[in-house]
Amino acid sequence: MNRLNIGLIGSGFMGRSHALAWRASGSTSPLDVTPHLELLADVDAATAGKAAAGFGFARSTGDWEALVADPAVDLVDVTTPNILHAPMCRAVIAAGKPLYCEKPLAPDARTAFALAREAEAAGVPTFVGFNYLRNPLTELAREIVQSGEIGEVWNFRGIHAEDYMTDPKSLWTWRLDPKGGAGAVADLGSHIISLARYVVGPIERLCADVDTVVAERPTREGGRRPVEVDDQARALVRFANGAKGTIEASWVATGRKMYLAFELVGSKGSICLNMERMNELKLYVTGRSPVTDGWIEIPSTPAHKDYAGFIPAPGHQLGFNDIKTIEVAEIVRTLTGAAGQRVPDFREAAEIQATVDAILLSAKSGGWVSVDGVAKDAGR
Amino acid sequence: MNRLNIGLIGSGFMGRSHALAWRASGSTSPLDVTPHLELLADVDAATAGKAAAGFGFARSTGDWEALVADPAVDLVDVTTPNILHAPMCRAVIAAGKPLYCEKPLAPDARTAFALAREAEAAGVPTFVGFNYLRNPLTELAREIVQSGEIGEVWNFRGIHAEDYMTDPKSLWTWRLDPKGGAGAVADLGSHIISLARYVVGPIERLCADVDTVVAERPTREGGRRPVEVDDQARALVRFANGAKGTIEASWVATGRKMYLAFELVGSKGSICLNMERMNELKLYVTGRSPVTDGWIEIPSTPAHKDYAGFIPAPGHQLGFNDIKTIEVAEIVRTLTGAAGQRVPDFREAAEIQATVDAILLSAKSGGWVSVDGVAKDAGR
Amino acid sequence: MNRLNIGLIGSGFMGRSHALAWRASGSTSPLDVTPHLELLADVDAATAGKAAAGFGFARSTGDWEALVADPAVDLVDVTTPNILHAPMCRAVIAAGKPLYCEKPLAPDARTAFALAREAEAAGVPTFVGFNYLRNPLTELAREIVQSGEIGEVWNFRGIHAEDYMTDPKSLWTWRLDPKGGAGAVADLGSHIISLARYVVGPIERLCADVDTVVAERPTREGGRRPVEVDDQARALVRFANGAKGTIEASWVATGRKMYLAFELVGSKGSICLNMERMNELKLYVTGRSPVTDGWIEIPSTPAHKDYAGFIPAPGHQLGFNDIKTIEVAEIVRTLTGAAGQRVPDFREAAEIQATVDAILLSAKSGGWVSVDGVAKDAGR
């Protein structure tokens, strides 16, 4: 069997998760090529070397450009801070290699669409890590909606809220750098937007309210720096298919650790999915006897897409990293032609980014904004 | 001990609940006067007579004006369809009697403020039935916020969603009559607005999106009639104290039976309250050891306001009608001077109605609306 | 319409609950006679008078025997400490009046069976307050089991655990008096036994382990007194119909306030009911598609027995006192012949008590015990 040699740039939160995922992918899915941890790059050789040993990479380097150019690297996987995505992606596209980048792809839709166009022109397959789409229960939600079983979608309330920035003493980091794009709405909002698009469809218009509640943060160097990006955001949204709803994002949602959730109301049923309990989906379908009418609590089981590759027994639970493993297995299947592409490509990531940009624009302008308009202005 | 003779108009859902509440109130709270079910009025003598017997009223009548004029009636309690509230309230005010009216008080803020002014001019005590404010755990939420324990309020996500109008075959009723005011946003939205105001404070500005998903309904007479009021609504809201958030209302939220809920995010803690499990409040407070950090699930107990009058044991649970009983006991305490007024008066109800009107106006105008402006235009 | 004049003895936790229930019953059920709060007795005239005023009784007395003898009293309702049940019941039976007594009926099965025989001989209708049987969802559980929908019952795990005696500083009370019978197994265990019998059927044999974890308690008088009754108990049980399972009772279950719950496993489905969330029943039925297989969360609605008399809307929730109201309405319906008897009579209470006694006997003897044998020995 052939190998797919992975070149990973970055060894932080996402770097570790990607490394674990690439290693596990071959054991949980029948793949036509085996992902191999070939080369890891990080800011310097020492950091890279240490991480490579831990993650099981064959080689390491302190020079990411060398990684991109390395003839033994078949696919480049970018997990660096957001601000570095664009230059790195451009180098990979120039090298003509398949490219997998963590979300958010770029600081704004203009850059994201440009990257998408460049990749398309170069014929480079692209993938962006909106991993929650790969939860088997997300796939189930999508299938139920598309089957028509719960009728027309009337409302979608989506949210991604965590609290890692609640503490005003938490440090100013690269996530707060406005050059890297928006704040919570980019970091977390992009996840719930990706889910909304995947399950319901494109958002056409929106009206948002965005604010920053912690005005400045201490810096690692000892001073203080003003926060220029958003801490929390909410938007009224209208989908192209007529559904309406709301989208919310916050990284100051005190007490919430992984509240990525939606409730989708249809004319004949409803779905609740909450990644705080990512192995459970709640489904309501009209037409049951009133005596035993109620929501069905569906646990994740081998009957759901991709679960069986991990565990043959129902209800035994997948974890966060397993979802990432499913994502990379999908990438492999796409590359080998074993399946159509499910993981968002750069164009889809740019559409998500245009929705993020529209939220910021609406918040600034104080009114409804056309997401299509924003996307077109950004060079879609 | 003196009696407080109750005159009740209406014997439907709310009429029954009020009757039960008045009867139980004396046994669950030490009151200085005892509510007595004196006289019940309904559309005709037969309906009224039957209901009076069932509810335990001493007398009944088919003539509500006679009830208002009856010298033995000390307080008039209005539980008729919304559209009748204003004329009945006016008659009671004219009669100078304490007045308790179900929500929503009036079809619009103009009428509500007019009623408030008239009652104030006449010196008539007024009360409006926003019963969920009386859940002991609502009071607890308010106390926690006001104590400063969870810091500054950053976000409030409030919703009242039920599904009693999901079925397109459900009949056109008086709730759909535009003369009676708005749809879901008046019937259910007013509840969550009242909670938002009670726990956080007044809403200053908002931007809303409102729609009707079932375009027409069958009528009792056999034809079909277009639906002119809203089925679902969502609004971005900004509170006077700087908090932001969202308000949502729907009577087509398929699967939901009593989803009146909010999550309030503060800088030092958060609160979740959901009337689907009305005997539980979730509280998060920062500063715990990371090892045992988490949300506290607080069950309703005798340590919470009003619970002990019903049950001396913790966690044994109050029901929907018990909350109504607490409401009428509060009314009695206000009338006897035993306590300050907690139940919203007509002025507070008019402010709530102005928020409802602002939602409709914003949805029509497509932009942000000042609730103050709406209230002033309505003759606040 | 005729009145049913109630004579209530006792005005504590249960006295209050009964008073509320009698008052509300006429408004929540169509009854052929109206319960009337005629006479309240307590330990002295002052206590009785104060409670009577609060609860709305027409008259009061410090002499319970006078109440029993009072010609205006149609039914006597006994809510005094357990140890007083037997002498009071005997007096009521002698007076030939319908008799409603709180559980547990007697300190042991011998006394309970004797009371049952005496009442039967006198032709006196009897009722014992196992109120949780009246939760509409208990009735639903029973109906589902009896319908055969979930097949043969294989296992029943039942528990009633609270923590009101966890604190070793909580006072020695009449509940701890061995003359009044057992401890937690009588006070709480009798509830779960009554549920087990109602939903599954009689328990034939059992083997138990019982212990006392707080060896002595402070007394009101300032000293300390050893605890001679059980704090917690568990039993293996075998039902007459072949089902097996466990029964558990504890009043030292730290953290639990109202954990009366069971999980019933059948060959074709299962049921979970937990009075901590008394308005929810979980039902699992085999045969669903594996893709949407799961437990159904059924909220209490008007489709369930007795709910509609309280609230016409689904999911709005009944409370603890509402269940008591259903119980007294059932008693009225039985007395007027409007319905067959559902509330346990003294004979059923004696059978429950025999099961309690069997638990104690087994714990003492250290082996399996026949409940039938215990009942026969007790003069069944």
Added chain:
Amino acid sequence: MNRLNIGLIGSGFMGRSHALAWRASGSTSPLDVTPHLELLADVDAATAGKAAAGFGFARSTGDWEALVADPAVDLVDVTTPNILHAPMCRAVIAAGKPLYCEKPLAPDARTAFALAREAEAAGVPTFVGFNYLRNPLTELAREIVQSGEIGEVWNFRGIHAEDYMTDPKSLWTWRLDPKGGAGAVADLGSHIISLARYVVGPIERLCADVDTVVAERPTREGGRRPVEVDDQARALVRFANGAKGTIEASWVATGRKMYLAFELVGSKGSICLNMERMNELKLYVTGRSPVTDGWIEIPSTPAHKDYAGFIPAPGHQLGFNDIKTIEVAEIVRTLTGAAGQRVPDFREAAEIQATVDAILLSAKSGGWVSVDGVAKDAGR
């Protein structure tokens, strides 16, 4: 860095899970040696070859004895059907290699103790896969109990119930072979016994009731075969430290997929842990203000043992296979001397098996049984 070459026997449910775990262990924990998937054995070369490719093993074989003898294999990992554990373990012990075997170790305590003695005599390190002990929240429960924070343990209610044998049409498999040992009580009961021992301590005496509800099953060959092992079991248990409680096991618990759970009641607090939601622990501690008294819902976070190696963010959730990964990392740490042994060795597994045997003996004899006695009779 040195490698630890793994030889795995068996590629079913557990084989897959172990392979994933060995691969991931190096990336989630800093280990002094790196586990390497050296050799996989299964019933024949073809099966082994296919699995080896999927799991990423370097080599494969159809001859498990060759695997044991292979000089390149440093540790042998046995995941075959139970009945094969003993002969395979004996061969590994004879080869003097570290040995990791899935639970249950043996069909009875006699065999298990013999294996333990043989391994000890040979100086072979042994490990048995009671993986749920490695859930970071199990470790937290143990720490809380051992810290004394919740006082003396008064009661432990433990259960492991699933429903994979509920369907009477499900096939007769090796799990039902009485030569392999008991049924549900061995397969699932051993898990909850291991948890009980880990968190509370040894069980001293017990009294059990065990039954088989599906009397015969279809065989793969087309006939039917009687079921001779238990489907469900419950036991009263007494711990050596004075705590009491119950243990339950069932593989016919209709509707349950992974109900491995316990509630531990202490004199100053309580703990609930349920592997259906394996990332959540509920903790109650006495002494809070009655106003905000309640259970704390603790999500799994980096503050808990081993979680941080997988995910730096709290509440993002571990899955079933992650717990196995923690188990194998513990084995590596024990072998390198980096940490003391936490994973049960053969002696601990034999003690667990003695408890299983005691349940069966008690069920047969119909009375209380000394677990110590059973262990001694089995040659402890």
